[in-house]
Amino acid sequence: MCRRRSILAVLLGLWTGCAVGQTLPNHVDPSARDIxxxxxxxxxxxxxxxxxFPPFNYRDENGALVGFNIDLARRICAEVDVPCTIQTWPWEQAANALADKQGDALIAGLALTAxxxxxxxxxxxxxxxxxRFVTRADAARDFNPSDLDGRTISVREGSAHEEFLHRYLPDVEVTASEDEIAALQAVESxxxxxxxxxxxxxxxWLNDNLACCSFAGEAYFRPDLFGQGLAIALPAGHDSVRHAIDWALVRLKRSGSLDELYLRWFPIGFY
Known part of the structure; x- marks a missing residue:
């Protein structure tokens, strides 16, 4: 058992990836040319x-289009110094609208699938x-992800996170809930x-329940299970726009603007 836990500790340490020692997103290639x-x-x-798609792109109580993605799109255009338009489409039509070149870029969380x-x-x-793991606030400080035997872990039923637990922590007791809120409330109760x-x-959820609970341990980046992340989609071959967007993303990260947007829209950081 001790040997299994030792191996598990090593694996869990590797799974945290680039999150170790950082609290802000940093997906910029350090060798990217600033040209x-x-x-x-x-x-x-x-x-x-x-x-x-709140908090990324949605309408507020006044009907204004707001969100992390909306602010990011505007920052990109300002960095590149070109006019910017943002047009909304129903989700089921948005990808086809991009394919028909009714826009230059789609910033709406389109999955990076094959x-x-x-x-x-x-x-x-x-x-x-x-x-990420969440525990009661008083248990977060001493949380050890390699010592979860005998603990009950709540998760959303049918999620990739449930598959993660069954695959890598087969000896823990997993209780599945219909959604993330119910699973989090199971820890609260x-x-x-x-x-x-x-x-x-x-x-x-934690932003409204700070007295109860807290993130525990590091963030786990598993693209094969949790997805690659968020990127901006463009019509194939639209290289001038793609290069301009990638250049702007590097500049926004280096200037701190990307971090400022993250902290504004995610007051409880999840990295």
Missing amino acids: LPDLTSLPAIRFLTTAD ENGERFDFSAIYLALPG GQADVYFGDAMRASF
Whole structure:
């Protein structure tokens, strides 16, 4: 048992990936060249998005289009110094609208799947969505992910995070709930010792339940299970726009603007 726990501790340490020692997203290639691409063929960037993906892109109580993605699109255009338009589409039509070149870029969380990769090009990833553990606040400080035997872990039923637990922690007791909120409330009520799931969704619940619970341990980046993260989709071959967006993302990270947006929209950071 001790040997198994030792091996498990090593694996869990590796799974945290680039999250060790950092609390802010940092997906910028350190060797990226800070050279403005040729913009002679780029008079403006026409962004497409949806209005049903809070906190990334949605309409507020006044009907205004807001969100992390909306602010990011505008910052990109300002950095590149070109006019910016943002047009909303229903989710089921947005990808086809991009394929028909009714816009230059889609910033709406389109998954980086093999199927979408055949239809579109993608920018660099600007935000990954890791998995994280949540415990009662008083248990977070001494949390040890390699010592979970005998603990009950709550998770959303049918999620990739449930698969993660069954695959890598087969000896823990897993209790599945219909959604993330119910799974988190199981920790709050004492029905479960630990929650594991989507860190971004958990961060919003924690923002309203700081007296109860806290993130415990590091963030887990598993692209094969949790997805590659968020990137901006573009029509295939639309290289001038893609290069301009990637250049802007590097500049926004180096200037601190990308961190400022992250902290504004995610007050309980999930990295």
